[in-house]
Amino acid sequence: MKRWLSIFFVGGVIAYRGLFNWIRPAMYIPTMLGSPLFQLIFFTKLGQYAHAESRDFYIVGNSVQVCAMSSVYGMTMSVANERWFGTLGPLLASPANRSAVFLGRGVPVLLNGLFVSAFTFIIGAVLLGFHPGAGSIPPLALIVVVTTASCTCFGMLLGSIGLRAKDFFFVANLAYFLMLLFCGVNIPLNVLPGWMSAIGRCLPLTHGIAAAREVAAGASLSHVSGLVWTEVGVAAAYALAAYVLFRVLERESRRSAVLDTY
Amino acid sequence: MSAARVVWSGFMMNLKMVGTSSFFLLTSVVQPVIFATVAFYMFKSGGRSGTLLYAALGAGMMGVWSTTLFGCGGIIQWQRWQGTLELGVGAPPSMALVYFPFTLANAFTGMYALAATLVWGRVFFGVPLHLVHPWLFVLALPATVISLGLMGLLLASSFILYRYANAMSNLLEYPVWVASGLIFSTSLLPGWSRPISWCLPPYWGILAIRHAALGGEVWGPLGMVVVLGIASLVLSVFTFGIFETRARARATLSLT
Numbered sequence: 001m002k003r004w005l006s007i008f009f010v011g012g013v014i015a016y017r018g019l020f021n022w023i024r025p026a027m028y029i030p031t032m033l034g035s036p037l038f039q040l041i042f043f044t045k046l047g048q049y050a051h052a053e054s055r056d057f058y059i060v061g062n063s064v065q066v067c068a069m070s071s072v073y074g075m076t077m078s079v080a081n082e083r084w085f086g087t088l089g090p091l092l093a094s095p096a097n098r099s100a101v102f103l104g105r106g107v108p109v110l111l112n113g114l115f116v117s118a119f120t121f122i123i124g125a126v127l128l129g130f131h132p133g134a135g136s137i138p139p140l141a142l143i144v145v146v147t148t149a150s151c152t153c154f155g156m157l158l159g160s161i162g163l164r165a166k167d168f169f170f171v172a173n174l175a176y177f178l179m180l181l182f183c184g185v186n187i188p189l190n191v192l193p194g195w196m197s198a199i200g201r202c203l204p205l206t207h208g209i210a211a212a213r214e215v216a217a218g219a220s221l222s223h224v225s226g227l228v229w230t231e232v233g234v235a236a237a238y239a240l241a242a243y244v245l246f247r248v249l250e251r252e253s254r255r256s257a258v259l260d261t262y
Numbered sequence: 263m264s265a266a267r268v269v270w271s272g273f274m275m276n277l278k279m280v281g282t283s284s285f286f287l288l289t290s291v292v293q294p295v296i297f298a299t300v301a302f303y304m305f306k307s308g309g310r311s312g313t314l315l316y317a318a319l320g321a322g323m324m325g326v327w328s329t330t331l332f333g334c335g336g337i338i339q340w341q342r343w344q345g346t347l348e349l350g351v352g353a354p355p356s357m358a359l360v361y362f363p364f365t366l367a368n369a370f371t372g373m374y375a376l377a378a379t380l381v382w383g384r385v386f387f388g389v390p391l392h393l394v395h396p397w398l399f400v401l402a403l404p405a406t407v408i409s410l411g412l413m414g415l416l417l418a419s420s421f422i423l424y425r426y427a428n429a430m431s432n433l434l435e436y437p438v439w440v441a442s443g444l445i446f447s448t449s450l451l452p453g454w455s456r457p458i459s460w461c462l463p464p465y466w467g468i469l470a471i472r473h474a475a476l477g478g479e480v481w482g483p484l485g486m487v488v489v490l491g492i493a494s495l496v497l498s499v500f501t502f503g504i505f506e507t508r509a510r511a512r513a514t515l516s517l518t
Contacts, residue, residue, distance in 0.1 A: 026426045030433035038436030046301065049446035052308035170284045177296045186300055191307040 004100045011096070012104030019081045020074075032112070036066035036120045043186050044128055053188065059124035060213045061185040065205055066120045067113035067148040068155075068176055074112060075155025076172040078105040079246070080162025088163075089260055092250060102246055103239070105159075106152045113148040132216040139221035140212055146228055147208025150235035154204045156242035163249040164258075184209055204238065207231040268355050272363030273370075280333065280371045289332055294325030294375040295382045301445055302387050315390060318383035319475055320445030323468050325375020326410060327438055333368025334414030335431030337361055338421045342516055351506060351515060358502040362415050362495075369411035373403070399474035402484055406467030409491030413463050416494045419501040422509050444468050463490040 044058040079102070082088040091101070121144075124130035132140060158175055162168030180186060182196055183205040189197040200206045211227035221228070253259040280286040298321035305317050341347035350360045383389030393399050417434075421427035439445065441455060442464035448456065459465045469483035509515040 024426070027429040030426070030429040034433040035436065038433075038440065042436045042440050045440065045450050046446050047304060047308075048450055050301075050304040050308035050310055052304045167284050170288055173285075173288050174292060177293055181296050181300050187303040187307065191303055 004097055007096050007100035008104035009107065011101060012107045015078065015101075015105050016108035018087075019078060019085070032069055032116055033119055036062075036069060036116055037123050039066060040120055040124060041127070044124075047186065055128060056130055056216060057188075057213065058186060059121075059128055059130040060216050061209050063117055063120040063124055064144060064147055064209050064212050065179060065183065065185045067117040067144070068151050068179055068205070069116055070109050070113035071148055071151035071155045072158060072176050072179075073155075073172050074109040075106060075152050076159045076162055076168055078109060079156070079159030080168045083163065083260060086260060092254075092259065098247060098250075099243060102156065102243060106149075106156060109155065110148055110152045113152065114145060117144050117148060130216075133218060136215050136218065139215045139224075142221065143208055143212045143215060143224070143228060143231075146231050146235070147205060147212070150204035150208060150231050150238065153235045153238035153242060157238050157245060160242050160245040160249060163246065164253060179203065179205055182206075202234070204231070204234050207234065265355070265359055268359055269363045269366070272360065273367045276364045276367035277370065280367060286329060286333070286371055290325055290329045290371050290374040291378045293328060294321050294379050297321045297324055298379040298382055299386075302383065302389075314383060314387055315475060316472065317445060318379045318389050319376070319472055320468065322376030322379035323406075323442075323444045323464060323471065324439050325379065326369065326372030326407060327442070327444070327464055328435055329372035329375060330365070330369045330410045330414040331417070331434055331438070332431050333371070334365050334418040335421060335427045335434075337364050337368075337418050339427045345516070347516055351510075356499070356502070357506050358415065358419070358495075358499045361418055361502075362411075362498075365414035365418060366408065366411040368414060369407045372410070373407055376403070393475045394477040395474045395480060398480045398484075399471065402467070402470040402474045402480060402487070405484060405487050405491075406463070406471060409463040409467060409487045409494070412491045412494040412498065416498040416501065419498050419505055422502075422505040423514070438462060438464060441465070442468060461490070463487055463494065466490065 040059065040062045043062050044055055047053055047058045048055065082091055094101075121130070121140075154175070155172075158168070158172055161171060165171060182192075182200040183203050184200060185205070189200055189206070189210075192200065207227040208231040211224035211231070214224045214227075215221065298318055301317040301321055302314055305313050338347065341350060351357055353360055380389070380391060384391055421430070424430060440451070441448070441459045442462050443451075443459065444464060448459050448465070451459075466483040466486035469478075470480050470487055472478070473480045473483065506515075
């Protein structure tokens with residue numbers, strides 16, 4: 001167990017440092033902070049122009065959703081970039097426990113997603129007048145942690161696909177943009193057609209955003225516990241699916257000798 | 263080799279290259295369609311269904327800008343990665359002339375976005391495609407696209423010295439959508455941002471296109487599109503010269 005935890009935490013951090021060694025402030029700030037900031041302003045103003053929902057609806061929705069910048073892209077790259085950098089072979093030749101190797105990569109990504117989400121909430125408060133009650137902030141923080149974790153598990157699934165797919169960035173980009181449409185980020189689920197809201201309910205973010213909106217409006221954590229537990233369930237389902245897919249694709253790649261090929 | 267031949271060859275070559283790129287497929291077709299759908303539902307839920315053509319045009323122009331931005335941001339960076347930047351800089355034609363057709367092809371590819379959002383809106387949301395001034399629309403669209411291409415050329419020149427051009431591209435996507443009022447009125451923005459909007463070709467471009475489609479004065483915005491396009495061209499010739507010289511002097515042309 002000690003070794004498992006060591007690989008999970010230390011391995012996760014080392015992998016993150018190795019795979020994202022190209023990140024500098026000049027790269028991080030425009031991409032991970034600047035882009036979410038302007039996404040928040042864009043959708044809040046668009047909502048204001050469309051006379052659709054309240055300002056807080058867009059602030060909460062987008063501030064939670066931007067965690068996907070890290071969770072989806074970061075997690076996809078955490079797995080798929082091993083192949084890109086040519087280190088996938090040595091990694092999979094090691095005797096390290098696969099679940100520790102795989103899940104540990106999510107920790108730095110999760111922390112980064114939380115930071116991006118928190119930053120966007122702060123921007124919403126400073127620039128757009130988002131002021132939830134002080135009592136709402138701890139449960140809101142908990143919901144953001146759960147939702148970011150859920151989104152990270154979804155990113156793991158996409159990363160597993162990147163183990164074999166040629167153009168994993170296309171998939172990650174597509175997933176990020178579809179989340180804006182399906183997950184109730186900017187459109188209430190009851191406005192979407194039934195099939196779209198059904199897909200949305202199977203995706204991460206959806207229940208977390210709904211819970212965050214209620215809590216920001218003054219509801220207690222116990223009032224939204226059903227939504228939060230559903231988000232936890234979605235996270236667990238994606239983590240399991242991602243791990244199974246990872247192992248299946250690893251075995252298939254070994255069998256057909258295409259581990260490092262494109 | 264005549265300038266026209268350089269432009270035509272570069273334009274066609276880059277058009278073929280971006281035509282096979284899944285990234286450009288995403289920015290010029292998939293992403294605009296998703297944003298158009300989000301906007302359609304937001305407008306519908308706000309009871310503003312009558313403005314769906316407005317949303318389709320705006321989402322299409324957002325795609326034109328994204329394609330131009332990422333294409334132009336990528337020109338220098340991708341050529342660095344591929345090791346072909348020195349060849350382009352060392353070629354006899356001026357650097358601005360070498361890269362102008364590339365940016366033009368990127369902006370031209372962006373027109374797919376407008377076509378995609380209009381067709382998507384028509385088929386799935388019943389957006390009426392009745393244009394008030396069809397001929398002016400046909401005039402305004404290429405003028406705007408060329409002007410955006412020239413603005414992209416100016417951006418590309420500034421990326422010669424900047425190591426993280428792609429990050430800057432990520433940053434500039436939403437702000438220009440916002441400041442240009444591509445899908446909502448700039449009257450919602452603070453007054454101090456108005457002069458920024460006036461300096462952006464997409465601001466005048468969407469006004470010209472929107473007025474041609476929905477009714478309104480077209481020639482004024484169209485004139486501004488042309489003026490800003492020419493200004494971008496003149497500035498980019500100047501900045502390409504300066505930045506190229508500085509990159510050569512510092513030996514940082516191929517920095518990665």
